[in-house]
Amino acid sequence: MPWHRKHLITLEELSLIEIEQIHATATAFKRTMTRSVKKVPALRGKTIVNLFLEPSTRTRMAFDMAAKRLSADVISLDGSSSSTTKGETLRDTAENVQALQADMIVIRHSAAGSPRYLSRILDIPVINAGDGAHEHPTQGLLDTFTMKEHLGALRGRKVVILGDILFSRVARSNIHALVKMGAAVTLVGPSTLVPESFTALGVSVSHDLKTALADAEVVMLLRIQHERQASSHFPSLGEYTSMFGLNKTRASWLNPKAIIMHPGPINRGVEIDSELADGDRSVILEQVTNGIAVRMAVLYLCAGGQPENVMPTA
Amino acid sequence: MPALWIRHARIVDPAAKRDAVGDLFVVDGKIAPSLSAAAKKRARPLDARGLVACPGLVDIHVHFREPGQTHKETIATGSHCAAAGGFTTVVCMPNTSPPADTAGTIQFIEDAVERGAVVRVLPTGCITVGMKGQTLAPIGSLKRAGVVAITDDGDCVQSNELMRRACEYAKMFDLPIMDHCQDASMTQGAVMNEGAVSTRLGLRGWPNAAEDLIVARNVILSEYTGAHIHLQHISSAFSVDVIRRAKSRGARITAEATPHHLALTDAALGTYDTNFKMNPPLRTEADRRALIAGLRDGTLDCVSTDHAPHTDYEKDKEFDYAPNGILGLETSLAVTLDVLMRQNKFKLTRVIDLMTHQPARILGLPAGTLATGAAADICLFAPEERWRYEANAGFSKSRNSPWHGQTLTGRVKTTIVGGRVVFHDGRVVAR
Numbered sequence: 001m002p003w004h005r006k007h008l009i010t011l012e013e014l015s016l017i018e019i020e021q022i023h024a025t026a027t028a029f030k031r032t033m034t035r036s037v038k039k040v041p042a043l044r045g046k047t048i049v050n051l052f053l054e055p056s057t058r059t060r061m062a063f064d065m066a067a068k069r070l071s072a073d074v075i076s077l078d079g080s081s082s083s084t085t086k087g088e089t090l091r092d093t094a095e096n097v098q099a100l101q102a103d104m105i106v107i108r109h110s111a112a113g114s115p116r117y118l119s120r121i122l123d124i125p126v127i128n129a130g131d132g133a134h135e136h137p138t139q140g141l142l143d144t145f146t147m148k149e150h151l152g153a154l155r156g157r158k159v160v161i162l163g164d165i166l167f168s169r170v171a172r173s174n175i176h177a178l179v180k181m182g183a184a185v186t187l188v189g190p191s192t193l194v195p196e197s198f199t200a201l202g203v204s205v206s207h208d209l210k211t212a213l214a215d216a217e218v219v220m221l222l223r224i225q226h227e228r229q230a231s232s233h234f235p236s237l238g239e240y241t242s243m244f245g246l247n248k249t250r251a252s253w254l255n256p257k258a259i260i261m262h263p264g265p266i267n268r269g270v271e272i273d274s275e276l277a278d279g280d281r282s283v284i285l286e287q288v289t290n291g292i293a294v295r296m297a298v299l300y301l302c303a304g305g306q307p308e309n310v311m312p313t314a
Numbered sequence: 315m316p317a318l319w320i321r322h323a324r325i326v327d328p329a330a331k332r333d334a335v336g337d338l339f340v341v342d343g344k345i346a347p348s349l350s351a352a353a354k355k356r357a358r359p360l361d362a363r364g365l366v367a368c369p370g371l372v373d374i375h376v377h378f379r380e381p382g383q384t385h386k387e388t389i390a391t392g393s394h395c396a397a398a399g400g401f402t403t404v405v406c407m408p409n410t411s412p413p414a415d416t417a418g419t420i421q422f423i424e425d426a427v428e429r430g431a432v433v434r435v436l437p438t439g440c441i442t443v444g445m446k447g448q449t450l451a452p453i454g455s456l457k458r459a460g461v462v463a464i465t466d467d468g469d470c471v472q473s474n475e476l477m478r479r480a481c482e483y484a485k486m487f488d489l490p491i492m493d494h495c496q497d498a499s500m501t502q503g504a505v506m507n508e509g510a511v512s513t514r515l516g517l518r519g520w521p522n523a524a525e526d527l528i529v530a531r532n533v534i535l536s537e538y539t540g541a542h543i544h545l546q547h548i549s550s551a552f553s554v555d556v557i558r559r560a561k562s563r564g565a566r567i568t569a570e571a572t573p574h575h576l577a578l579t580d581a582a583l584g585t586y587d588t589n590f591k592m593n594p595p596l597r598t599e600a601d602r603r604a605l606i607a608g609l610r611d612g613t614l615d616c617v618s619t620d621h622a623p624h625t626d627y628e629k630d631k632e633f634d635y636a637p638n639g640i641l642g643l644e645t646s647l648a649v650t651l652d653v654l655m656r657q658n659k660f661k662l663t664r665v666i667d668l669m670t671h672q673p674a675r676i677l678g679l680p681a682g683t684l685a686t687g688a689a690a691d692i693c694l695f696a697p698e699e700r701w702r703y704e705a706n707a708g709f710s711k712s713r714n715s716p717w718h719g720q721t722l723t724g725r726v727k728t729t730i731v732g733g734r735v736v737f738h739d740g741r742v743v744a745r
Contacts, residue, residue: 012514090632111632112516113586132634134516169516197513 140173155182163222323362328667343733370402370691382411390430481541551604623712
């Protein structure tokens with residue numbers, strides 16, 4: 001099936017086949033990453049602008065790296081150096097980027113819906129690198145890619161997402177991808193951060209860590225985002241850790257082969273014990289590496305490339 | 315001014331329980347019982363065959379942005395929107411720059427009305443100085459300067475103590491208090507209804523409870539002080555229930571609903587279109603149905619637009635950063651007829667009642683009637699005419715309407731204020 005999508009705004013709107021196509025293409029790119037010359041000429045002569053209006057380390061570096069591995073030229077702008085600090089509107093900034101003949105724009109923004117807004121304004125592809133509490137589609141793609149590497153097909157697999165779900169775009173993108181892929185997803189955390197309204201997305205909600213973790217094959221931890229919590233959603237970080245932090249005892253409730261994931265940045269000793277973050281079940285750094293391959297696939301496809309054939313997963 | 319002879323209209327005058335085909339006569343700017351044969355010869359005839367003639371519509375909740383925000387709207391352009399929408403009396407909110415919290419600002423507004431308005435534009439004043447919720451505004455002076463109510467508009471007074479004193483003080487002048495019911499502590503950064511859709515879109519939710527709390531607070535304070543509190547743009551089903559119970563006890567509470575809360579739900583927000591962003595936000599289908607039921611049984615008293623112009627460049631932003639509010643005056647009648655009459659089988663007279671006599675009654679305005687001797691404020695409209703609404707071609711300085719580009723049913727043909735035709739066949743004719 002040919003790829004025809006120009007923008008990547010949400011995983012909610014992608015079909016299962018499109019997700020599998022991105023994964024298959026990422027698998028092919030991942031193979032190139034172990035060569036001595038890691039660059040491929042796929043996007044030579046194209047310019048990609050990373051417009052990061054909200055701080056980011058991993059995602060921005062991974063997008064940079066992915067674009068460079070594809071031989072694209074990359075320009076990165078962040079919030080503090082862009083004209084938005086002088087009062088320029090997002091529309092004007094984006095139209096200037098397009099007028100400067102960028103071929104693609106990758107946007108990170110604190111306001112949900114901003115990438116969708118840009119995709120309506122611009123003629124060039126818009127890639128969502130995280131919009132507020134809405135979606136972070138490449139994170140959802142790289143997380144499910146990593147899960148598949150460890151578990152094979154995700155149908156029926158028990159996945160727990162633990163932490164601050166309410167304010168998490170990572171959670172939303174993962175939920176959409178995992179539900180399409182047939183995984184059994186349970187969201188866990190304090191009731192103020194994991195409201196019942198999420199069940200409408202096709203997942204379960206639980207506040208009982210022991211039951212939820214029992215036999216889970218994946219536990220994905222999310223950072224407690226102090227900066228997004230206008231008011232107190234839980235008493236203290238200490239209480240959070242005592243109720244929901246992942247420690248050795250709690251990790252023992254998981255399926256013996258379970259993997260521990262985290263999109264970063266991690267707060268050691270808050271949502272996860274330092275030891276577990278570095279332990280052999282942790283795939284946190286694999287996620288980061290896979291983030292390059294997945295983003296190479298996304299940039300390549302949205303720039304007009306065609307996907308690898310999807311192989312049936314075991 | 316020539317006499318007017320409006321012929322063969324379907325005359326709908328809810329205050330008089332009148333709904334019959336006939337002629338309407340206007341002499342010296344007032345409704346007359348008849349014209350002599352000689353007067354008929356000199357009168358300007360208006361053929362209203364197939365049209366409804368009703369009292370000029372009354373909207374007790376509009377924002378005309380003058381003084382201070384005249385890039386969005388002026389009293390003149392706002393009044394043109396009103397005329398085009400069939401409205402002959404509108405009540406404008408005090409959230410101008412500066413806020414209308416002194417008699418001087420009220421005088422400024424009244425001067426602008428005198429100079430440029432083609433319909434009756436009545437001011438409200440602030441409850442507190444600068445709408446800051448800290449010190450009572452000079453309510454007595456505001457009353458003397460001509461305000462018809464006091465309100466802090468979108469900056470709902472949060473202090474219960476201050477609201478209590480405002481109630482007691484305003485009651486002395488028999489001045490209604492209009493309140494936008496919102497607990498600010500529960501709606502920090504909120505941009506849409508809290509629920510399944512906000513969860514999906516990752517936008518911060520504004521829960522019904524934040525409205526319900528203040529509605530209940532206002533019911534309590536109204537009953538405690540005896541003051542009349544008018545609850546603006548009710549959006550929550552629970553609030554409708556609170557109001558219904560309060561009214562059954564005889565509380566001096568009145569309430570309004572907007573056409574957009576009657577017609578739309580938060581499901582419309584899927585594309586982050588800022589023309590669906592307003593405060594209070596669009597809510598769920600259950601809330602929408604409760605508002606319609608509230609209008610049906612009289613729990614909610616009237617329909618008001620909350621006409622809130624913002625320029626393209628202000629609305630053309632990230633959803634979080636765009637200002638709240640949409641235009642309403644030019645589409646109100648068609649949208650309200652659609653929801654209430656066509657979809658929910660309200661009688662035409664009842665819909666007109668909710669847009670004329672009822673809002674006038676709430677604020678004690680001499681409007682919303684075709685009684686002999688009343689000011690000849692009249693709206694003529696074609697109830698089944700289909701037309702395409704183009705916000706770009708509208709009369710506002712702004713274009714922020716969710717109905718832009720849509721075909722609506724029910725079109726205003728002529729608007730008459732005090733016996734003068736101010737709007738006719740798509741044009742504002744009196745300036």
